[in-house]
Amino acid sequence: MAEPESTVINTDVKQKDPSKALVIAVTTRAIFNLEEEHKLYLEKGKEEYARHQQANQDKPLPPGTAFTFIQAVQYVNKMILESNPAEDELFDILVLSNNSPESGVRIVNSAKHYGLEISKFCFVSDKDSTQYLKSHGVKLFLSADRADVCNALRRGVSAALVFQQEVQTPSTPLRVVFDGDAVLFSDETDQVFQEQGLERAVEYERAMEAVPMGEGPLKAFAMHLGKMRKKFSQEKSPIRTYLVTARSGRDMGIRAIKTLREWGLAIDEAFFMDGAPKGPILAQIQPHIFFDDRLHNIQGAQDVGVPSAWVPSCC
Ligand SMILES: [Mg+2]
Numbered sequence: 001m002a003e004p005e006s007t008v009i010n011t012d013v014k015q016k017d018p019s020k021a022l023v024i025a026v027t028t029r030a031i032f033n034l035e036e037e038h039k040l041y042l043e044k045g046k047e048e049y050a051r052h053q054q055a056n057q058d059k060p061l062p063p064g065t066a067f068t069f070i071q072a073v074q075y076v077n078k079m080i081l082e083s084n085p086a087e088d089e090l091f092d093i094l095v096l097s098n099n100s101p102e103s104g105v106r107i108v109n110s111a112k113h114y115g116l117e118i119s120k121f122c123f124v125s126d127k128d129s130t131q132y133l134k135s136h137g138v139k140l141f142l143s144a145d146r147a148d149v150c151n152a153l154r155r156g157v158s159a160a161l162v163f164q165q166e167v168q169t170p171s172t173p174l175r176v177v178f179d180g181d182a183v184l185f186s187d188e189t190d191q192v193f194q195e196q197g198l199e200r201a202v203e204y205e206r207a208m209e210a211v212p213m214g215e216g217p218l219k220a221f222a223m224h225l226g227k228m229r230k231k232f233s234q235e236k237s238p239i240r241t242y243l244v245t246a247r248s249g250r251d252m253g254i255r256a257i258k259t260l261r262e263w264g265l266a267i268d269e270a271f272f273m274d275g276a277p278k279g280p281i282l283a284q285i286q287p288h289i290f291f292d293d294r295l296h297n298i299q300g301a302q303d304v305g306v307p308s309a310w311v312p313s314c315c
Helices: 035-044 046-055 067-083 105-113 131-135 146-154 188-196 198-207 219-229 249-263 279-285 295-303
Strands: 006-010 022-027 091-097 120-124 138-143 159-162 174-178 239-245 269-272 289-292 308-310
Touching (some): 067 174, 091 105, 091 138, 105 120, 131 138, 138 219, 146 159, 174 279, 188 198, 198 249, 219 239, 239 249, 279 295, 289 295, 295 308
Parallel strands (some): 138 159, 174 239
Antiparallel strands (some): 006 120, 159 308
C-alpha cells in the first residue's frame, strides 16, 4: 500500500489566522536533539528507526538547537496577548517532519512534555517536504538538512540550517541577531569584496551610497519580525533585533543603515565589527538565534553557546 503523501495533525493549540500569523516551520531535528535516532535511521534504516521511536514514544527527546528560539517566540505571543487579548498577529509554529505519523508520536509527546505550543505537525513522506511551506504561509524555515534549506530558499522562503550544538539558555526577551551581507542584504558587495578586494568594495559602497542594497534571503522574515517589534515601545518590547556585520561602520556602515531605513526595518542595535570575530559580542547579546552566511561566524557563535543558523549562499 502506498504511503499517504502527508498527514497533518492539528493540535488543540488555538489555531491562528494564517494570513495574519507569522508562521515559523521547524523540522524535528532542528527543534529536538535526534542525533542518535538519526544515526540509527541512516545505519539501520527506516523500519528500525520507526520501531525505536515507537518503543520510546513516552520518553521525551532532549531539546535541539532551535528549541529555545521557539520557546522565546511563545513568550512573545504571551506578551502580545497580555497587552491585547484580541490580537491575531501572532507567531504560529508548525513542525515539519519526514517521520511517518506512527514514529512521529514521540515528537508530538515531546512537544507536549515541554509545553510547546505547536499548532500543526506535518508528517510528510515526500523527498522535498518544502513544497508545503508556501501553502502554509511559512515565513521562516529552520532545518537540520541542507537540501531542505536550499529547496526552501529556492522557493523564496527565508530559511536557515541549524547544526546540533551546545546551547546556553538565554533569558527573555526574544533576541534575534542578523548578519548583513548575504543574509539581510544581497551579496552584491560581498561579491565585489571576494573578487576585487576590500579597497574596491569600499569604493563600490561609496559610489552606491544612495542606492539601497538588494534583498537578502532573510529580509522577508526580518520585515515580519520588525512589524511585530513595532507593536511595542523599545523599553517594553518582548522582541529585540540586532545587526552584527563584518562591515566597518566608518567605510561601509552608511549604506547598510540607509537601506534599513529605506525598508522601514527598525533594528534595536547594530554592531559594525570591521572584520573582528563576532563570538565575543554574541556572547554578550545572548541571542536565541543568530543568522549568518559564513561558517566561521557560525563556528564562533557555537563556541560561545549561541544557537546559530547558517544561511547558505551556495545552494
Ligand atoms: Mg555575510
